[in-house]
Amino acid sequence: MHLVPEEREHWRAIDEHTVCDAIDAIGDPERVHAWASRFALLGEPGRLALLLSLHRAGPIAVSDLALATGIRDSAVSQALRLLRASGTVAAEKDGRIVRYRLVDPQVSALLDSLG
Amino acid sequence: MHLVPEEREHWRAIDEHTVCDAIDAIGDPERVHAWASRFALLGEPGRLALLLSLHRAGPIAVSDLALATGIRDSAVSQALRLLRASGTVAAEKDGRIVRYRLVDPQVSALLDSLG
DNA sequence: CACAAGCCTGCACAGATATGCAGATGTCGA
DNA sequence: TCGACATCTGCATATCTGTGCAGGCTTGTG
Numbered sequence: 001m002h003l004v005p006e007e008r009e010h011w012r013a014i015d016e017h018t019v020c021d022a023i024d025a026i027g028d029p030e031r032v033h034a035w036a037s038r039f040a041l042l043g044e045p046g047r048l049a050l051l052l053s054l055h056r057a058g059p060i061a062v063s064d065l066a067l068a069t070g071i072r073d074s075a076v077s078q079a080l081r082l083l084r085a086s087g088t089v090a091a092e093k094d095g096r097i098v099r100y101r102l103v104d105p106q107v108s109a110l111l112d113s114l115g
Numbered sequence: 116m117h118l119v120p121e122e123r124e125h126w127r128a129i130d131e132h133t134v135c136d137a138i139d140a141i142g143d144p145e146r147v148h149a150w151a152s153r154f155a156l157l158g159e160p161g162r163l164a165l166l167l168s169l170h171r172a173g174p175i176a177v178s179d180l181a182l183a184t185g186i187r188d189s190a191v192s193q194a195l196r197l198l199r200a201s202g203t204v205a206a207e208k209d210g211r212i213v214r215y216r217l218v219d220p221q222v223s224a225l226l227d228s229l230g
Numbered sequence: 231c232a233c234a235a236g237c238c239t240g241c242a243c244a245g246a247t248a249t250g251c252a253g254a255t256g257t258c259g260a
Numbered sequence: 261t262c263g264a265c266a267t268c269t270g271c272a273t274a275t276c277t278g279t280g281c282a283g284g285c286t287t288g289t290g
Contacts, residue, residue, distance in 0.1 A: 012178075012182075012265095013178075013179055013182055014176040014178060014179050014212055014266090015175065015176065015179055018172045018173065018175050018176075018179055019172075019175075019179045019182050019183050021168075021171055021172035021173075022167075022168035022171070022172040022175060022179065022180065022183035022184075023168075023183045024171070025167045025168050025170060025171035025172055026164045026167050026168060026183065026184065027167075029160075032160055032163055032164055032167070033160050035157075035163060035229055036157065036158055036159060036160040036162075036163045037158075039154045039155075039157035039158040039163065040154075040155070040158030040159070041158075042150075042151065042154035042158070043151055043152075043154040043155030043156075043157070043158040044151055044155070044277090044278075045144075045147055045148050045151040046278085047151075048147055048150060048151045048154065049141045049144075049147055052137075052140045052141050052142075052147070053136075053137035053138075053140050053141060054137075055140060056136055056137070056139070056140035057133045057134075057136040057137040057140055058133065058136075060130065060133050060134075060137060061129040061130065061133075061236080061237095062236070062237060062238090063127075063128075063129060063235090063236060063237080064128055064129050064130055064133055064134045064137065065137065067128055067134050068134050068137035068138045068141065069137075069141065071279095072279080072280075073236080073237070073238095074237095074238085074239090074279080074280070074281080075278075075279060075280080076237095077237065077238055077239080078238090078239090078278075078279080079278090080238095081238080081239090095236090095287065095288070096235065096236050096237075096286065096287040096288060097129055097235090097236060097237080097287095098236080098237065098238095109228065110225070110228070113224065113225070113228060114150055127235095129236090159247090159248080161248085176266080176267095177266070177267060177268090178265090178266060178267080187249080187250075188266080188267075188268095189249080189250070189251080189267095189268085189269090190248075190249060190250080191267095192267065192268055192269080193248075193249080193268090193269090194248090195267095195268095196268080196269090210257065210258070210266090211256065211257040211258060211265065211266050211267075212257095212265090212266055212267080213266075213267065213268095
């Protein structure tokens with residue numbers, strides 16, 4: 001993160017050192033994107049409620065999630081589809097009912113930190 | 116969270132105990148909404164990059180944030196407006212430049228936990 | 231076999247949002 | 261005072277996304 005004088009000309013930074021720190025703080029863009037995706041999943045009240053339920057109430061059926069959260073089972077299914085596709089939750093089929101559980105340890109840790 | 120038999124009739128829960136746990140896990144809807152809002156702010160790669168920069172690189176000017184993140188200063192301004200409105204960041208004016216800093220301790224803690 | 235329960239999906243629609251552009255404001259330097 | 265610079269804003273647009281409805285699929289039950 002050291003630059004030769006001529007490169008600095010193009011930058012026009014106000015606080016050069018601060019900008020370098022900022023760039024370092026961002027780090028790998030892929031990592032940022034991955035975390036942003038995770039946060040986006042938690043960023044909708046309905047899904048957050050679902051995840052909180054899944055987090056504490058272990059494997060739980062779709063219709064029970066709908067009961068607990070007050071969301072129509074159609075919407076619950078859609079939400080779970082997203083969470084499944086992102087590897088946040090996993091499904092275990094038991095006859096005609098499907099129980100979901102939280103499998104992403106990062107998300108699990110985040111939910112723990114909510115106090 | 117105990118129900119008389121007749122109330123259970125309406126529920127049709129699959130795993131009643133699990134549903135109660137789920138409801139407890141959700142807790143106060145306002146708290147859920149507050150956290151969802153926070154997560155939503157972190158849920159966009161650009162804003163997350165901005166917040167990471169603000170988190171480590173202390174008070175930093177808008178144009179420097181634009182430099183570090185590669186986002187046009189117009190978009191940076193818009194993003195900072197949201198973050199300001201939600202009480203996540205604060206601005207300190209110094210002449211014609213404005214430096215922002217992260218002020219929400221909860222968000223700060225989240226960013227720390229990203230490793 | 232017929233029916234109901236649990237779950238999933240397609241589709242259409244409404245609301246939210248991120249973004250770029252153009253321009254306004256306020257501030258510093260010559 | 262004039263121009264350059266830093267920042268902010270309004271507006272128009274395109275995209276995304278959450279939701280409801282209707283219906284389909286699978287599994288268990290009478």
